[in-house]
Amino acid sequence: DAGVIQSPRHEVTEMGQEVTLRCKPISGHDYLFWYRQTMMRGLELLIYFNNNVPIDDSGMPEDRFSAKMPNASFSTLKIQPSEPRDSAVYFCASSFGTGGSPLHFGNGTRLTVT
């Protein structure tokens, strides 16, 4: 299996622009998580899905952030409009249940907003 695939690997954009991050989970996994990692705040859970349904988005920082999972093999995290404080590494992870199975992480998207 190719693992969790995220794109793009790096994104540099100007403040006010729309940013879309993409994630393809491992086939057969029913949970998908979006995390944001910064030096100051560590790894923050933004939102997670079960069977394509958003379960908890309480970690989404503002209305500027939105996430979708239109099918079992694709998810997006959108920021509109972007701000410099959104600069971070965004990780997507998937798992099969969460009982005894670890979360498998993608390589992350490093977002820089200037």
Next chain:
Amino acid sequence: ELKVEQNPLFLSMQEGKNYTIYCNYSTTSDRLYWYRQDPGKSLESLFVLLSNGAVKQEGRLMASLDTKARLSTLHITAAVHDLSATYFCAVGRRETSYDKVIFGPGTSLSVIP
């Protein structure tokens, strides 16, 4: 609210020495994970601990779980430079019918020759 703490946050140790990283969490949990992250890289799963008293070992790393104390430890035996990385614990908790996974702040480990 589920909170996860780790200590120490930074650890510098000499090769060949032993040390323990501690992970405390605030509410009952269904499972405990340990991950490793190298600089600029993704997170790699090390262990999943599911029950009180669980112990797992892989090479020089051994993890244990005490659910009554809400404590997990990651013990490093005879450290080598290749173990230098940031180690995260994460706690899984079932809320309503679904599973939430929250990470600790990480312990940055530097093994010095």
